[in-house]
Amino acid sequence: MSAKISSVSNKLRVLLIDENKTRAQGIISALCDSRYVVEHLESITASLLKVVDALQPDIIVMDIESPNRDILESLHTISRYSPKPVVMFSAEQDTEVINLSVKSGVSAYVVGDADPNRVKPILDAAVARFGEYQKIKSELVETKNQLNSRELIDKAKRALIRKKSMTEEQAFHSMRKMSMDSGQKMEDVAKTVLSILSNLDAGANNI
Amino acid sequence: MILEKTNLNLGFIPLTDSAPLIVALEMGFFADWGLNVTLSKQNSWATLRDKLHAGLLDAAQMLAPMPFASALGLGVEPKKVIAPLVLSLNGNAITLSESLHHEILKANKLSHITLPMAAYLLKEVISQRKLQGAPKLTFANVFPYSCHYYQLRDWLKSGEIADSDVDIVVVPPVNMVNFLEIGEIDGFCVGGPWNAKAVRAGIGITTLTSFDIWQDSPEKVLGLLASFYQQFPNTVLAMCAALKQACTWLETIPNRFEAARILSKSQYLDAPLDVIAPSLLGSCLTHKNSEPRIIPSYNQFSASHNGSLNQPELVRGEWLIRQMHQAGQLDKDKIPTNLISEVFRPDIYREMKEVLKKHGVSRATSEPWHFDGARMHRAET
Numbered sequence: 001m002s003a004k005i006s007s008v009s010n011k012l013r014v015l016l017i018d019e020n021k022t023r024a025q026g027i028i029s030a031l032c033d034s035r036y037v038v039e040h041l042e043s044i045t046a047s048l049l050k051v052v053d054a055l056q057p058d059i060i061v062m063d064i065e066s067p068n069r070d071i072l073e074s075l076h077t078i079s080r081y082s083p084k085p086v087v088m089f090s091a092e093q094d095t096e097v098i099n100l101s102v103k104s105g106v107s108a109y110v111v112g113d114a115d116p117n118r119v120k121p122i123l124d125a126a127v128a129r130f131g132e133y134q135k136i137k138s139e140l141v142e143t144k145n146q147l148n149s150r151e152l153i154d155k156a157k158r159a160l161i162r163k164k165s166m167t168e169e170q171a172f173h174s175m176r177k178m179s180m181d182s183g184q185k186m187e188d189v190a191k192t193v194l195s196i197l198s199n200l201d202a203g204a205n206n207i
Numbered sequence: 208m209i210l211e212k213t214n215l216n217l218g219f220i221p222l223t224d225s226a227p228l229i230v231a232l233e234m235g236f237f238a239d240w241g242l243n244v245t246l247s248k249q250n251s252w253a254t255l256r257d258k259l260h261a262g263l264l265d266a267a268q269m270l271a272p273m274p275f276a277s278a279l280g281l282g283v284e285p286k287k288v289i290a291p292l293v294l295s296l297n298g299n300a301i302t303l304s305e306s307l308h309h310e311i312l313k314a315n316k317l318s319h320i321t322l323p324m325a326a327y328l329l330k331e332v333i334s335q336r337k338l339q340g341a342p343k344l345t346f347a348n349v350f351p352y353s354c355h356y357y358q359l360r361d362w363l364k365s366g367e368i369a370d371s372d373v374d375i376v377v378v379p380p381v382n383m384v385n386f387l388e389i390g391e392i393d394g395f396c397v398g399g400p401w402n403a404k405a406v407r408a409g410i411g412i413t414t415l416t417s418f419d420i421w422q423d424s425p426e427k428v429l430g431l432l433a434s435f436y437q438q439f440p441n442t443v444l445a446m447c448a449a450l451k452q453a454c455t456w457l458e459t460i461p462n463r464f465e466a467a468r469i470l471s472k473s474q475y476l477d478a479p480l481d482v483i484a485p486s487l488l489g490s491c492l493t494h495k496n497s498e499p500r501i502i503p504s505y506n507q508f509s510a511s512h513n514g515s516l517n518q519p520e521l522v523r524g525e526w527l528i529r530q531m532h533q534a535g536q537l538d539k540d541k542i543p544t545n546l547i548s549e550v551f552r553p554d555i556y557r558e559m560k561e562v563l564k565k566h567g568v569s570r571a572t573s574e575p576w577h578f579d580g581a582r583m584h585r586a587e588t
Contacts, residue, residue: 049376065250065251066250066251067250067251067379067382068379069250069251069253069254070251070252070377071376071378071379072253073251073351073377074350074351074376110257
């Protein structure tokens with residue numbers, strides 16, 4: 001089943017967890033001829049995490065009152081699972097309130113009852129919002145990494161100036177040359193320089 | 208005392224240690240304080256938490272680490288949740304499947320397992336499975352931020368079993384027994400009545416209780432939003448007073464049996480008396496062919512060996528933070544200062560005690576009985 005699904009390109013895999021067969025059928029028909037391919041799980045016989053692992057869904061849909069919610073909650077704490085948008089339906093009228101408290105940040109997104117006519121736009125919105133959130137998050141990580149690598153390069157530069165009596169310009173140029181010659185990133189060259197210099201120090205101390 | 212709000216909606220998960228909330232309602236303690244309480248049964252901790260954060264629940268029975276996870280924004284948008292009352296200590300147990308039971312006996316060449324079981328007995332099973340290329344042992348707990356998880360880790364660690372030697376997963380309590388039976392999991396750490404249920408069904412062996420792992424640690428607390436307390440301080444005091452009375456009422460064996468009867472009703476645990484009553488009476492069912500163990504502190508709701516248990520003491524909070532840190536869920540050195548005293552609120556508890564004193568507590572609850580397993584005695588005060 002999962003092999004067939006993964007061969008379909010540009011399709012988004014939906015894992016629908018719902019004990020209510022009629023409601024599930026409504027959701028599945030509402031999504032036929034769309035970019036969503038639904039895998040319906042009526043009951044949890046295998047460990048849900050294993051199913052998620054095997055299926056790699058792009059989005060998970062479930063009832064907010066399902067006891068299985070806590071299994072999904074544990075996904076957050078397992079780093080090897082990449083976060084997935086979770087859309088939760090609730091029959092209760094006051095879900096708008098819950099929605100406000102969970103919509104930002106985490107992947108959970110609560111909407112009203114599973115009205116088949118609203119299912120597709122709801123999934124579209126959830127996927128878009130989640131993508132946006134992931135983008136902001138990865139930009140943040142990227143910025144952090146850039147900052148880290150700049151710090152590393154500066155550190156290596158200072159070490160060369162101090163220990164090899166280079167000027168700042170010489171230090172920078174020699175690292176850039178190493179980088180170009182070896183095809184390594186400046187950041188990796190800086191790491192190598194720092195490690196060699198500290199090994200030299202250790203070696204000198206041992207003599 | 209004028210209550211700012213009298214209608215309350217409280218969330219609970221159907222477990223043996225939800226007794227204080229159910230007793231406070233059924234025995235009229237909430238009503239005595241002028242509170243009109245609705246108890247809303249919840250199916251998952253995550254949804255209970257989200258409803259509390261959203262104000263759909265005014266307060267709820269929570270796993271002791273949960274208010275800290277809320278405050279720190281672990282797995283959720285951060286929200287200031289406070290815990291003015293500890294509702295129970297202990298109450299969890301570890302049950303292994305019948306097939307793992309036999310695997311342990313065979314691997315260690317034993318005729319029976321001495322209880323409480325030492326975790327190192329699993330080592331031989333784990334290494335034999337490795338040799339055979341068999342799957343890792345899988346243990347279940349109920350929530351990422353739960354004492355169940357930390358107790359399971361602690362127990363495995365005591366047998367020098369590494370995190371990577373086993374798989375630890377989350378399974379909703381309602382599915383635990385079934386999963387154990389069909390072999391989806393090899394063991395679980397869960398609260399009552401689920402351990403007793405597995406033993407009664409003849410599909411597992413309860414190898415030890417959480418009291419064998421950690422003596423007298425907070426298990427469930429009353430959680431509510433800090434903003435709710437700011438808005439309705441007297442209501443919170445009255446709610447805590449009624450719950451404290453319920454906890455005290457739960458001290459005696461006769462009352463505990465009555466509590467078991469109430470809990471078994473369909474709107475609460477919807478489970479037979481013979482799986483709810485044992486732990487409340489200090490009995491840990493172990494195995495279909497063995498006698499129960501006497502664990503007087505299996506479920507503790509009020510007095511403990513270390514004095515009052517209902518006060519959310521800061522040292523208890525520190526202990527929980529340490530567990531969360533050891534499980535890699537947070538960096539202990541990076542938590543905000545005052546976090547513990549902002550979440551655990553012994554000050555509210557003490558204020559509630561004053562209110563209780565001033566209002567002169569009626570009924571037998573003013574003179575607590577001490578439940579000491581084999582015997583009971585009045586508090587010597």
